[in-house]
Amino acid sequence: xxANDGTTNTWFSILxxxxxxxxxxxxxxxxxxxxxxxxxxESMLNAKLNNxxxxxxxxxxxxxxxxxxxxxxxxxxxxxxxxxxxx
Numbered sequence: 001x002x003a004n005d006g007t008t009n010t011w012f013s014i015l016x017x018x019x020x021x022x023x024x025x026x027x028x029x030x031x032x033x034x035x036x037x038x039x040x041x042e043s044m045l046n047a048k049l050n051n052x053x054x055x056x057x058x059x060x061x062x063x064x065x066x067x068x069x070x071x072x073x074x075x076x077x078x079x080x081x082x083x084x085x086x087x
Contacts, residue, residue: 001053002060006077008037009060018086028085 002008009032018027037057044054052063065073 001062002037002056003080004056004060004062004065004072004076005080006060007032007079008058009034009080011080025086028087030080030083030085032080032082 001010003011011030012033014029014031016027016029018025041054041057044050044057056062061077065076
């Protein structure tokens with residue numbers, strides 16, 4: 001499922017140990033996963049899974065946000081870029 005960011009991308013992360021500093025940190029690389037979203041939508045519709053989420057695969061926007069926090073709701077339609085985070 002897209003990230004509700006208005007793109008068709010889904011995401012995955014790679015966790016690794018960053019030892020470039022004196023302190024060891026965990027590095028999290030968030031990477032976009034491109035897929036055939038149109039074919040996935042058609043497969044959902046063929047399986048009678050037409051509850052709005054089939055369209056979300058193409059629009060990148062979720063049909064329902066009732067369980068999200070206000071902070072997450074405010075991020076709707078803002079595209080995510082690949083990035084790295086350190087902890």
